[in-house]
Amino acid sequence: MVVASTVQKHHLRGRDDDLAAATALLDRAADAEGGALILTGPPGIGRTALLRAVAAHARAAATTVLTVTGYQAELPFPFAALHRLLSAYPASDIRPAADPLTAHERTAGPAARRRSTRSDQPVRHDHPIRYGHRLRSDRLAAGLAVLATLRDLAATGPVAVLVDDAHALDRPSLDALAVAARRAGGERIALLFTLRDTPAGTAAADTLAGLPHRRLAPLDPRESRYLLADAVPELAGDVAGVLAARAGGNPRALTELASALTGEQRRGETPPPTTPLRTGDLSREYRAALRALPPATRRALILAATSATTTAAFPAAPGPASAPAADTPDGGGTPGTGTAGDACPTALLLAAGVHPDELAPAEHAELIHTDDTRVHFVAPLFAAVVYAEATLAERHAAHRRLATLTPALPAALHRAAVATGPDDTLAEALAAAGTPPGAAAGPAAAPGHAATALQRAAQLTTSPIRAAEWTLHAARLAWRAGEPYRARLLLRTVFATAVPASLHAERDLLLGEIELRTGAHADARQTLLTAATRLPPARALRALVLAGEALAAAGRHHQYTEIADRVAALHHQPPDQPPPPSRPTGPEPPAPHERPATGVGRAAGSPGHGPVEALLFEYVAGMAAGYAGEPARAGAPLARVIALAAACDEPAALVRAAWAGIVTGRDEDAHRPAGRAARLARGAADRATEPVAAERAATAALALGDLDLAATTAAEGRRLAVATGQDAVADTCCGLLAVIAGMLGDADGCRRWVRRCRARAGADIDSQARAMCVWAAALIDVAEGRHADAAGRLWAVMRTEVGRGHLGVQVPAIPTLVEASVRCGEPGAARPVLAAYDLWAASTANPTWLALSARCHGLLAASDDEADSHFREALRLHLAGDSAFPGARTELLYGEELRRHRRPAAAREHLRSALATFEQYGAAPWARRAAAELRAAGDHVDPPGPAGAEPGPELTAQQARIAHLVAGGATNREIAAALFVSPRTVEHHLRNIFVRLGVRSRTELARALT
Known part of the structure; x- marks a missing residue:
C-alpha cells in the first residue's frame, strides 16, 4: 500500500524552478530585501511538499522558520492561526501590540529600525496574541503589530514565515499577515503562503491581492513517472506511464492511484485501476x-x-x-x-x-x-x-x-x-469503426480512440486469433497516438493463447521500435533482430534498420556490419516472401577491420521494392560505410537516400533522409526532409514520429549554424518526446540544448540541460545524449580557459577502439579537442584525430567543415606564415558557408595568434568582428574574451551598458523569421508549420517581438518592418 506521504521522503520531483523561486526570496531576505510570495494550485498539486522543502532550505541557511497551517475548524476563532504561529516563542521575545512602532521607527528606514532592535536592548514582554484583549480592532494595527514582532525576531537573523493552506486561516490572522507581507520589503523577513485556486481560496486571494503569485503547474509525464518510481520502486514502468497519464500531473492523484494497485497490477499483469x-x-x-x-x-x-x-x-x-x-x-x-x-x-x-x-x-x-x-x-x-x-x-x-x-x-x-459477455457482432462493429488490421486506409478516428475500440473488440470476440490481431493493432495505434506504456501493456497480453508466428514477429517489431525510442537500446536490438528472422523481407528490412539504429544509439556501431550483411541478403528477395534462415544472434562480432568485405554498398534499386524500401537499402549501405570509417564510400548511397526522399511520404523514411543529409554535410538537404516529416506526422496524428523529426530538424539547424532555430526546435522536440514517453529522444534533445549552451559559453544553461539529460534512472551511460553532454561540458571548459579539463573530457568520448562511440559527437567535437590540446601544450596528441576529421570534411565538401579543418591546421602550424595561410583560408570558407558563430570563434583565435606575434593592428580587425558577432549571439564569455584581447591589442572597448537597461530593438534570428512571416500575412498555425514549432511557441515569440519593437498589433508590426 502506498500513501501520499511516501513521496515526501524522496527528491521533490518536477519543482526545481518553483523551489528556486521560493528560495531566491529567502536569499533576498537574508540581504534585508525581504518580501512575499503566494504559491497557488489545485488540491494535491504539491503545495505542502514544496513548502516543506523551502523550510528545509531555510533551516539549513540558519533562518528562523515560523510555520502555520490553516484549519477549517478554527475559521470562526479570530487570531487562532496567529496564536499557533507565534506561540512557540516566549512572551519575552515578542514586541507589544499597543503602539507597535515608536515615533522614531515610524519615520526611520529599515536599516534604522534594525539598529533600534539590537539584541542588547531590553524588550517589552506583552504578547500581541496571548494578550489579544489589548489588540485594537483596527486591521492595520494588528498587521503592524505582527510586523513589529517579526522584526524583533529578525534582529538576530532572517525570518521565514511559511503559511500553508492560507485559504483556511481565520480572516483576522490572514489580514494581519497580509499587512505584514506588503511591508516586508527592506526587511529580513520572507513570507510564503500556499493557496488553493478554487472558490475556497477566492476570499484569501482577495486579501493577498497585490503580492507576487506563482501557480504550480502539473508535473510533466516524465517527472510523474519518476515520482511513482520513488514511491513504489517495484512498480512496472509501463504501469507508471499509464498512471501518469491518468493523474494529469497531480502528485497526490498519482500516489492515490498507486495506492489502489494490487500486486498483479503493479507488475503489469492486469490493467491498473x-x-x-x-x-x-x-x-x-x-x-x-x-x-x-x-x-x-x-x-x-x-x-x-x-x-x-x-x-x-x-x-x-x-x-x-x-x-x-x-x-x-x-x-x-x-x-x-x-x-x-x-x-x-x-x-x-x-x-x-x-x-x-x-x-x-x-x-x-x-x-x-x-x-x-x-x-x-x-x-x-x-x-x-x-x-x-x-x-x-x-x-x-x-x-x-x-x-x-x-x-x-x-x-x-x-x-x-x-455488454455483459462476448458479442461477436458488436466486436466486429467496434473493429470496423476503428479500422481493423489490414485495411488500406488509416484509422477512421484519432489513433487513441481507434486503439480503444480495437482493444474492446478484442475483449468481446470469441476468436482468439481475431483478439490477438485486434490487440496488436490497438497497440500499434496506441504507439502512434503517443502512448508507449499503454502499447506495451497491450503487447504483454496479446498472445495468451497460441497464435501464428507472424503475429509474434509483428509484435516484436513494434515492441523493438518502442524500446528503441524509450531508451532500452540493448533490449530493442535483441527484439528486432529476432523479429527479422520471422518477417517477410519488406518487414524484416524495417526491423533490421531499427536494430541498426539501436546499435548506433548505444555506441556499438562496430556491429553494424552484421546488420548490413543481413540487409544485403534481403536485397533480391521478393518483398512478400519469408527471408532465408539467418544465423542466430550470438556474441559480439569482430570489429569491421577484422571482417572480410561484404556486399554492402551495391545498388539497391531491385524490382518489386517501393521508394521507401529502396531508400532503406541505400541508407543501410551508406551508414555501414560511414561506421566503417570510409566517409567517401558513404557519400553516394546517402546522396541517393536524399534523392529518394522526394518520392516518399512516410515520416520515418524522411527522418532517415535528414540524417543522411547531416552525415554528408548537406545541411539544407537535411533540414527540408526533417521539417516535411514533422508536418506529415502531425497531419496524420502520428505522435510517435513527431519527436524524432524535431530532434533531426534541430540537429540540422545546428549544422546550418542557426543556433536560435536549433535551440527552439530542440526544446520543442524535448517537449514532444516527454509528452509521448520517448525518453531516449528527450535525452538527445537535452544533449543538443546543452551543446548549444556550451557553444555560447552559457555555463548555467549548459549545466541545467546536462542535469536534465542525466536525471533519468537506467539511462544508457554510453548513449549519444551522454556523449553530447560531455562535449557540452568541454565547450564550457574551453570558454572559461580550462583547456586541460576539456581535452581530458573529449579524449574519453573519442574512444580509440574502431567502431565505438558516437560519430555524431566524435567528429564534430574534434575541432574543440584540437583547440584544447594546443592550448594545454599537447598539440601532437591532436594530429591523429584531426586526420580523421579531414577525411570526413573532404568527403562532404561542406564549407563550414572545411573551414574548421583549416582553423585546426592553423592552430597546429609550425610557422607564422603557415598559420596565417590556414586561418585566412578558414575565414574564406566560413564566409562561403555563412557560418557566423564558428567564423567568429575562428577570428578570435586568429586575432589572438596575430597579437601574440606582435601584429596588433591586424589582430584588432578580426577581434572587433568577433566581438560584434559574440554580442549579437549573447555569448557573454566569448565577448569578454574578445574584448580583453582587443584591449591587449591597444584598442578601446566600450564598457557594457548599465544593469537593467532597456533592450534594444534588435530581434533574434528566430524572432526575425516570425516577424517577417507575420508581416506577410501568415497565421500562427502556418508559421508553426513552417518553422516546426508549436503555435504556443509562436505566440510566446510574438509577445516578445511586440514588446521589443514597441508595437501592439500585427498591423503595426507589418508597418514597422516595411
Whole structure:
C-alpha cells in the first residue's frame, strides 16, 4: 500500500524552478530585501511538499522558520492561526501590540529600525496574541503589530514565515499577515503562503491581492513517472506511464492511484485501476464536492463523465494545446490536447437534454469549466470519480443515451460498455469503426480512440486469433497516438493463447521500435533482430534498420556490419516472401577491420521494392560505410537516400533522409526532409514520429549554424518526446540544448540541460545524449580557459577502439579537442584525430567543415606564415558557408595568434568582428574574451551598458523569421508549420517581438518592418 506521504521522503520531483523561486526570496531576505510570495494550485498539486522543502532550505541557511497551517475548524476563532504561529516563542521575545512602532521607527528606514532592535536592548514582554484583549480592532494595527514582532525576531537573523493552506486561516490572522507581507520589503523577513485556486481560496486571494503569485503547474509525464518510481520502486514502468497519464500531473492523484494497485497490477499483469481508493484524501474531497451539488447537476456530470471516460479508457499523453478538435469524435479523451479523458462536447450534453443552468453549480464550484465547444472537468481523475460514484443503473442509462447521439465509433464503445459477455457482432462493429488490421486506409478516428475500440473488440470476440490481431493493432495505434506504456501493456497480453508466428514477429517489431525510442537500446536490438528472422523481407528490412539504429544509439556501431550483411541478403528477395534462415544472434562480432568485405554498398534499386524500401537499402549501405570509417564510400548511397526522399511520404523514411543529409554535410538537404516529416506526422496524428523529426530538424539547424532555430526546435522536440514517453529522444534533445549552451559559453544553461539529460534512472551511460553532454561540458571548459579539463573530457568520448562511440559527437567535437590540446601544450596528441576529421570534411565538401579543418591546421602550424595561410583560408570558407558563430570563434583565435606575434593592428580587425558577432549571439564569455584581447591589442572597448537597461530593438534570428512571416500575412498555425514549432511557441515569440519593437498589433508590426 502506498500513501501520499511516501513521496515526501524522496527528491521533490518536477519543482526545481518553483523551489528556486521560493528560495531566491529567502536569499533576498537574508540581504534585508525581504518580501512575499503566494504559491497557488489545485488540491494535491504539491503545495505542502514544496513548502516543506523551502523550510528545509531555510533551516539549513540558519533562518528562523515560523510555520502555520490553516484549519477549517478554527475559521470562526479570530487570531487562532496567529496564536499557533507565534506561540512557540516566549512572551519575552515578542514586541507589544499597543503602539507597535515608536515615533522614531515610524519615520526611520529599515536599516534604522534594525539598529533600534539590537539584541542588547531590553524588550517589552506583552504578547500581541496571548494578550489579544489589548489588540485594537483596527486591521492595520494588528498587521503592524505582527510586523513589529517579526522584526524583533529578525534582529538576530532572517525570518521565514511559511503559511500553508492560507485559504483556511481565520480572516483576522490572514489580514494581519497580509499587512505584514506588503511591508516586508527592506526587511529580513520572507513570507510564503500556499493557496488553493478554487472558490475556497477566492476570499484569501482577495486579501493577498497585490503580492507576487506563482501557480504550480502539473508535473510533466516524465517527472510523474519518476515520482511513482520513488514511491513504489517495484512498480512496472509501463504501469507508471499509464498512471501518469491518468493523474494529469497531480502528485497526490498519482500516489492515490498507486495506492489502489494490487500486486498483479503493479507488475503489469492486469490493467491498473481508473480511480483511486475511496479512502484517499483527493478522492474524498472530490466525492464531497460532488455530493454538495444539486441532483440535476450530478446527473449532467454523469453524462459528461461517461462521454469523457468511455473513449479515453487509457488517456493520451499531454501534447500541443493547438491540436484540432476533430481528433475527438465523442469528445472523450482528446489525444494531442492534453485533456486526457476530462472533456465532453457541450453540444452532446445539450442534445442529451442537459440545460446550461444545470451545469452552473459545478462551474461556480470550479469543478468544471466551459468554452465555446466543450465542458472540461477540473482533472481527469475527477471525471473518473464522477463516473465511479454513479450507480450501475445511472451508468448504463448514460451509455445508452449517448449511444443514440454519437457517431459510429463512440456509439459502439457506449454499447460495448453495457455488454455483459462476448458479442461477436458488436466486436466486429467496434473493429470496423476503428479500422481493423489490414485495411488500406488509416484509422477512421484519432489513433487513441481507434486503439480503444480495437482493444474492446478484442475483449468481446470469441476468436482468439481475431483478439490477438485486434490487440496488436490497438497497440500499434496506441504507439502512434503517443502512448508507449499503454502499447506495451497491450503487447504483454496479446498472445495468451497460441497464435501464428507472424503475429509474434509483428509484435516484436513494434515492441523493438518502442524500446528503441524509450531508451532500452540493448533490449530493442535483441527484439528486432529476432523479429527479422520471422518477417517477410519488406518487414524484416524495417526491423533490421531499427536494430541498426539501436546499435548506433548505444555506441556499438562496430556491429553494424552484421546488420548490413543481413540487409544485403534481403536485397533480391521478393518483398512478400519469408527471408532465408539467418544465423542466430550470438556474441559480439569482430570489429569491421577484422571482417572480410561484404556486399554492402551495391545498388539497391531491385524490382518489386517501393521508394521507401529502396531508400532503406541505400541508407543501410551508406551508414555501414560511414561506421566503417570510409566517409567517401558513404557519400553516394546517402546522396541517393536524399534523392529518394522526394518520392516518399512516410515520416520515418524522411527522418532517415535528414540524417543522411547531416552525415554528408548537406545541411539544407537535411533540414527540408526533417521539417516535411514533422508536418506529415502531425497531419496524420502520428505522435510517435513527431519527436524524432524535431530532434533531426534541430540537429540540422545546428549544422546550418542557426543556433536560435536549433535551440527552439530542440526544446520543442524535448517537449514532444516527454509528452509521448520517448525518453531516449528527450535525452538527445537535452544533449543538443546543452551543446548549444556550451557553444555560447552559457555555463548555467549548459549545466541545467546536462542535469536534465542525466536525471533519468537506467539511462544508457554510453548513449549519444551522454556523449553530447560531455562535449557540452568541454565547450564550457574551453570558454572559461580550462583547456586541460576539456581535452581530458573529449579524449574519453573519442574512444580509440574502431567502431565505438558516437560519430555524431566524435567528429564534430574534434575541432574543440584540437583547440584544447594546443592550448594545454599537447598539440601532437591532436594530429591523429584531426586526420580523421579531414577525411570526413573532404568527403562532404561542406564549407563550414572545411573551414574548421583549416582553423585546426592553423592552430597546429609550425610557422607564422603557415598559420596565417590556414586561418585566412578558414575565414574564406566560413564566409562561403555563412557560418557566423564558428567564423567568429575562428577570428578570435586568429586575432589572438596575430597579437601574440606582435601584429596588433591586424589582430584588432578580426577581434572587433568577433566581438560584434559574440554580442549579437549573447555569448557573454566569448565577448569578454574578445574584448580583453582587443584591449591587449591597444584598442578601446566600450564598457557594457548599465544593469537593467532597456533592450534594444534588435530581434533574434528566430524572432526575425516570425516577424517577417507575420508581416506577410501568415497565421500562427502556418508559421508553426513552417518553422516546426508549436503555435504556443509562436505566440510566446510574438509577445516578445511586440514588446521589443514597441508595437501592439500585427498591423503595426507589418508597418514597422516595411
